[in-house]
Amino acid sequence: MSLPTSSSTALPGSPFVAYQNGQLMIEQVALRDLAGQHGTPLFVYSQAAILAALAAYQRGLAGRKSLICYAMKANSSLAILKLLADAGCGFDIVSGGELERALAVGADPARIIFSGVGKTRQEMRQALQTGVGCFNVESLPELDVLDAVARECGKVAPISIRVNPNVDAKTHPYISTGLKGNKFGIAHEDALAAYQRAAALPGLKVVGIDCHIGSQITEEAPYLEAMERILDLVTSIEKTGIPIHHIDFGGGLGINYNGDTPPAADALWARLLARLDARGFGDRTVMIEPGRSLVGNAGICITEVQYLKPGEQKNFCIVDAAMNDLPRPALYEAFHQIVPLQPRDAAATTYDVVGPVCESGDWLGRDRPLGVQPGDLLAVLSAGAYSMSMSSNYNTRPRAAEVMVNGAEARVIRARERVQDLWQLESA
Ligand code: LLP
Numbered sequence: 001m002s003l004p005t006s007s008s009t010a011l012p013g014s015p016f017v018a019y020q021n022g023q024l025m026i027e028q029v030a031l032r033d034l035a036g037q038h039g040t041p042l043f044v045y046s047q048a049a050i051l052a053a054l055a056a057y058q059r060g061l062a063g064r065k066s067l068i069c070y071a072m073k074a075n076s077s078l079a080i081l082k083l084l085a086d087a088g089c090g091f092d093i094v095s096g097g098e099l100e101r102a103l104a105v106g107a108d109p110a111r112i113i114f115s116g117v118g119k120t121r122q123e124m125r126q127a128l129q130t131g132v133g134c135f136n137v138e139s140l141p142e143l144d145v146l147d148a149v150a151r152e153c154g155k156v157a158p159i160s161i162r163v164n165p166n167v168d169a170k171t172h173p174y175i176s177t178g179l180k181g182n183k184f185g186i187a188h189e190d191a192l193a194a195y196q197r198a199a200a201l202p203g204l205k206v207v208g209i210d211c212h213i214g215s216q217i218t219e220e221a222p223y224l225e226a227m228e229r230i231l232d233l234v235t236s237i238e239k240t241g242i243p244i245h246h247i248d249f250g251g252g253l254g255i256n257y258n259g260d261t262p263p264a265a266d267a268l269w270a271r272l273l274a275r276l277d278a279r280g281f282g283d284r285t286v287m288i289e290p291g292r293s294l295v296g297n298a299g300i301c302i303t304e305v306q307y308l309k310p311g312e313q314k315n316f317c318i319v320d321a322a323m324n325d326l327p328r329p330a331l332y333e334a335f336h337q338i339v340p341l342q343p344r345d346a347a348a349t350t351y352d353v354v355g356p357v358c359e360s361g362d363w364l365g366r367d368r369p370l371g372v373q374p375g376d377l378l379a380v381l382s383a384g385a386y387s388m389s390m391s392s393n394y395n396t397r398p399r400a401a402e403v404m405v406n407g408a409e410a411r412v413i414r415a416r417e418r419v420q421d422l423w424q425l426e427s428a
Contacts, residue, residue: 012337013256013297013382016046024341024379026300028408032341035302035377038401038412041321042302043388045413047083047406049298050384053265054087057290060269065285069113071251072098074291074385075299079404079413081105084294090133092251092289096123099130109133113248113287115162115212117142117183124149128157136162136210136248138185143198150203159198160208160248163191165229169214169222169252172332185211188229195237206242208287209234212250215292218262220271223249227272231279246285247276253293257382258335265293292385299384301326301400302341303364305376306356308349315351317370319378322355323362324394326380326387330361337381338365346371353378357395388414393422 011017017026024031026046034044057068069092070084076098081091082105090111091102102112114127115136124146127135137143137159150157164185186194198204213226227249234244249272254262276282303321310316328334338353348369355362364380372378391399398417403410 011339011381012259014046014049016049016052016298017300017379017381019343022342024339027405029405029410031300031302031379032377034403034405034410035304035341038403039416040302040304040377041325041400043299043383043400043402044302044410045080045295045299045384045402045404047298047404050080050083050295051087053294053298054084054089056265057269057288057294058088060266060273061286061288064273065283067111067246067285067287069111069248069287069289070294071289071291072101073389075295075387075389076101077388077402077414078105079402080295081107083404092291093132096120096126099123099127099132103130113160113210113289115210115289119146121145121149124157125153128153128155133158134207134210134246134248135159137198138162140186140194140197143194143201143204147201147203155203156205157203158207159204160206160210160246161186161191161194161198162210162212163188163230163233165211165213165226167213167222167226167229169217170219171214171216171252171254172334188233191233192236192240195242196240199240199242206244208246208248208285209237209244210248210250210287212289213252215252216254216260217252218254218260220263220268223252223268223272224275227275228279231276231281234281234284244284246287247281248287248289251289251291251293253290255293255296255382255385258337262293265290294385296385297382299382299387301380301383301387303378303380305372305374305378307374308351308372315349317351317353317368317372319353319355319364321364321380321400322357322395322397323359323364324357324392324397325355325400326364326383327390327392328386329364330359331390336365336383338368338370339379339381340370340372341377341379344371344373344376357397393417396422398422 094116162185401416402414
């Protein structure tokens, strides 16, 4: 392992990003050097941090029939997918595009599960022909369409039904998915009838049950509550003669952005599995779909200060990363720590850290005390999840480059987009 030395000062989120001799390092690489070589904005990931996050789940599920399906929407860069596939993960996908990405890194289709409320017939055909391990079906009409498509293809689709357990994940409303008002899954009270219908359709084979209650969950209670409700349902479904081989508890475990204290994955799973055993379901295959908790704290985004703009009400620190690179603050008012790569011995001023995009919503951090000058480099922390994968070309801004660090080694895993790439598919 390539943890920075004990004399270093770790930052919230990941022990793999820390100051050493006044320099922000990721593993054994100075972030300033990477910015010099590859320019900014630049995403940098710690391989050790990703593998350490995965190891916590693997410890938690050790000795069980289990499958960790990385929810690749969190960050679908090929190098990250390859790293996780090689470390034993399957994938949770939500589109034909994500399926192609998984296959591009040699993922085993049997370890892929296909989630999402709006799978098209074409995506279903593609997934059936590839032989994905399970379709997580989210509505009755989807059951019927999948049955028809499977029969047309001469296949039987392995399915689980995504049950909406009506549990409050106590997170941001945009990323809460397990409540009645959400578009996801089939309501708990309708699930038994849906299973009976699925079991009667010749193009489908019931293999499991699925739920996912939200994202950035920092408490244990919603997981336990969802588990109880799902196990109640498994009992009633099996009473009707439909066996449930695997139970998929979804993803959603939060990370530390700003002093958040989510349970550790291994501790959480020790408690959940104890409950599973106590209820007599310890023999089932346990599946999970973590995204953010595997990659979120492993990544940072380096950005350069362009201008300092003092104002009557606010001071602005204008940087070269923007909402197109880091959309979470604009979308969810999300908090990311922002720290200098080389802290100065200077008095701090309170700034709103903003990008160059022409929208007032283009901010990365509000009211941040920083002692900085134009040309200084800042790191936006905990940017490994839902940043690059949600980035856009708004304002004709090419997407940033990405670098993977492993110990003292760094390699570019995505080249910076060139401006001329952006209109390649257009005609004037
Ligand atoms: N499984 C399903 C069916 C999901 O919908 C999601 C995330 C996951 C697994 C992975 O959840 P995670 O472990 O990453 O929490 N863009 C938002 C998060 C959206 C999450 C959507 N679903 C954000 O940046 O906070």
